[in-house]
Amino acid sequence: MSERTLLSLLPAAQDLLFREARTANTFTDEPVTEEQVQAVYDLIKYAPTAYNQSPLRIHLVRTDDARARLLAHMAEGNRPKTATAPLVALLSADNEFHQELPALLPHFPQAKDLFFAERPVREESALVNATLQAAYFLLGVRAAGLAAGPMTGFDFPAVQKEFLDDDHTPLMVVNIGRPGANAWFPRSPRLSYDEVVTTV
Amino acid sequence: MSERTLLSLLPAAQDLLFREARTANTFTDEPVTEEQVQAVYDLIKYAPTAYNQSPLRIHLVRTDDARARLLAHMAEGNRPKTATAPLVALLSADNEFHQELPALLPHFPQAKDLFFAERPVREESALVNATLQAAYFLLGVRAAGLAAGPMTGFDFPAVQKEFLDDDHTPLMVVNIGRPGANAWFPRSPRLSYDEVVTTV
Numbered sequence: 001m002s003e004r005t006l007l008s009l010l011p012a013a014q015d016l017l018f019r020e021a022r023t024a025n026t027f028t029d030e031p032v033t034e035e036q037v038q039a040v041y042d043l044i045k046y047a048p049t050a051y052n053q054s055p056l057r058i059h060l061v062r063t064d065d066a067r068a069r070l071l072a073h074m075a076e077g078n079r080p081k082t083a084t085a086p087l088v089a090l091l092s093a094d095n096e097f098h099q100e101l102p103a104l105l106p107h108f109p110q111a112k113d114l115f116f117a118e119r120p121v122r123e124e125s126a127l128v129n130a131t132l133q134a135a136y137f138l139l140g141v142r143a144a145g146l147a148a149g150p151m152t153g154f155d156f157p158a159v160q161k162e163f164l165d166d167d168h169t170p171l172m173v174v175n176i177g178r179p180g181a182n183a184w185f186p187r188s189p190r191l192s193y194d195e196v197v198t199t200v
Numbered sequence: 201m202s203e204r205t206l207l208s209l210l211p212a213a214q215d216l217l218f219r220e221a222r223t224a225n226t227f228t229d230e231p232v233t234e235e236q237v238q239a240v241y242d243l244i245k246y247a248p249t250a251y252n253q254s255p256l257r258i259h260l261v262r263t264d265d266a267r268a269r270l271l272a273h274m275a276e277g278n279r280p281k282t283a284t285a286p287l288v289a290l291l292s293a294d295n296e297f298h299q300e301l302p303a304l305l306p307h308f309p310q311a312k313d314l315f316f317a318e319r320p321v322r323e324e325s326a327l328v329n330a331t332l333q334a335a336y337f338l339l340g341v342r343a344a345g346l347a348a349g350p351m352t353g354f355d356f357p358a359v360q361k362e363f364l365d366d367d368h369t370p371l372m373v374v375n376i377g378r379p380g381a382n383a384w385f386p387r388s389p390r391l392s393y394d395e396v397v398t399t400v
Contacts, residue, residue, distance in 0.1 A: 006239035008345030013213040017339075018246045038393050039206035045390040046218045048338065050352050052388045058397045066400040100395075105388055128352075128371075131328055135335030138248065139217075145208030152250050152328075163400060171328075188252045188305055190245040193238050195300075197258045200266040200363060 017142050022187070024147035025081050026180035032087035036144050044140035049133060051111050052104045055097035055126040056133035056171075059090040059163055069162050074173070075153035085149070085175035090159065091137065092168040093130035095123050127169065134171050141176055147183065149175035217342050222387070224347035225281050226380035232287035236344050244340035249333060251311050252304045255297035255326040256333035256371075259290040259363055269362050274373070275353035285349070285375035290359065291337065292368040293330035295323050327369065334371050341376055347383065349375035 007014065015021075037060060049055070061067050067088065074082050082088055098116040102109035116122050134150070141148035150172045159170050207214065215221075237260060249255070261267050267288065274282050282288055298316035302309035316322050334350070341348035350372045359370050 006236055007243065007343050009213055009216060009343035010210075013209055014243055014343070016209060018243050018336075021246075023248050034399075036206055037397065041393050041397060043207065043214055043218050045396075046221075046387075047335070048223050048350055050350075052390075054391050054396075056396065060397060060399045062399050100391065103389060104391070107385065107388070128327075128331055131331040132335040132338075135247070135332040136339070138332075139336070139339060143207050143209035143214070150248055150250075185307065187246075188307075189303060190252075191254050191300065191304070193241050196245075196254075196256065197237065197241060197260060199234075199260045199262050 016145070017139050021142040022147065022179070022184040023149045024175070024177070024179040024183040025149070025185070026183045027081075027085050027147070027175070027177035028180045030086060030178045032146060032176050036146070037087070040137065040140040040144050043143060044133070044136040047133070047136040049129040050125060051101065051108075051115070053097050053101060053125065053129050054104055054133070055094045055130040056137065057092045057094050057130075057168060058137070059092070061088040061090060066163075070159065070173070073155040073158040073162065074151070078151050078153045078173075081149060081175050082151070082173065086177035087175075089174045089176060090163055091130070091134050091171045091174060092164055093126040093171055094168055095119065095126045096167045097126055098122055123169070127171075130171055138174065141174070145178075146176055147179045151175070216345070217339050221342040222347065222379070222384040223349045224375070224377070224379040224383040225349070225385070226383045227281075227285050227347070227375070227377035228380045230286060230378045232346060232376050236346070237287070237289075240337065240340040240344050243343060244333070244336040247333070247336040249329040250325060251301065251308075251315070253297045253301060253325065253329050254304055254333070255294045255330040256337065257292045257294050257330075257368060258337070259292070261288040261290060266363075270359065270373070273355040273358040273362065274351070278351050278353045278373075281349060281375050282351070282373065286377035287375075289374045289376060290363055291330070291334050291371045291374060292364055293326040293371055294368055295319065295326045296367045297326055298322055323369070327371075330371055338374065341374070345378075346376055347379045351375070
């Protein structure tokens with residue numbers, strides 16, 4: 001059997017999320033609505049994080065002024081696509097996520113003080129768990145039939161200062177929209193199963 | 201419109217991957233086959249990483265001896281489910297991923313030396329990008345109709361020493377299988393859209 005039939009997820013959904021979805025370099029003019037982003041978030045919020053800490057935070061860059069301020073800090077090669085994407089999202093990790101923990105983990109509110117009293121511990125945990133959520137978000141954008149183009153080529157301290165505060169660490173900038181003409185390069189090779197998986 | 205109809209991904213697939221999928225605490229005896237894991241990997245390998253660096257590595261713990269060695273380093277609360285899961289996977293980040301970069305990024309092989317010559321840079325990049333891939337893997341396991349239970353409650357240095365080497369950093373241990381009786385706790389609350397998303 002091929003992986004298409006071994007999986008419960010139907011082939012069309014496999015293609016939508018993984019096989020045919022690509023990082024787009026060009027976009028159509030079709031806007032990405034608030035309702036679409038909310039639908040994405042309300043789907044991906046259920047995917048797991050440690051202690052349900054849910055540290056991902058999302059800034060939607062919608063005004064011309066904010067777009068210009070972001071572009072100034074993007075790597076040069078990323079500027080054209082970030083300038084033209086219908087929507088740009090800045091993903092960050094909330095290092096003070098523990099404030100929400102008693103509400104997020106009602107059966108174990110002590111986790112806040114037992115495990116996350118110290119800032120360096122929170123920063124490490126927020127980075128890992130917000131990055132997991134960033135991946136869920138990328139697949140959620142694809143679930144909405146849109147292309148998601150994640151980028152880490154930007155000036156992190158400058159973007160943090162421009163849009164965030166000391167408690168929020170930037171993770172990535174994501175271009176979102178319907179793919180335009182010649183939206184992608186040829187697919188690069190992937191590592192084979194045997195190169196990645198070891199049985200012990 | 202609800203998010204169910206705003207998304208291109210059909211509601212059954214939304215449920216399979218996000219809404220009804222849960223971290224299982226009990227499992228049936230049904231084995232997880234090599235073919236299933238290969239189908240999961242051959243699906244999720246396409247999801248994006250920076251420079252296509254693909255640093256995730258997977259150890260499948262299949263022998264009794266390896267399972268016992270892993271259990272010794274798990275947090276006490278995680279031991280029963282890790283002892284009984286049909287399959288346990290140890291996910292790690294390959295800090296020497298740059299060796300594969302010329303093959304993975306054939307249009308820009310210089311990236312290996314331009315960006316990843318220094319080990320601390322590689323470690324940071326491998327952590328973030330392997331964590332993205334860990335999230336893709338968790339959703340891929342769900343795409344196979346299986347429950348994935350990610351855990352970070354274990355002795356990281358001991359697990360690294362037992363199963364890996366200095367070039368590979370543990371990320372998480374994942375219990376995999378069909379959910380058994382009383383497999384999950386009630387779903388914990390999630391942050392609302394307005395608590396997570398800011399428009400600028």
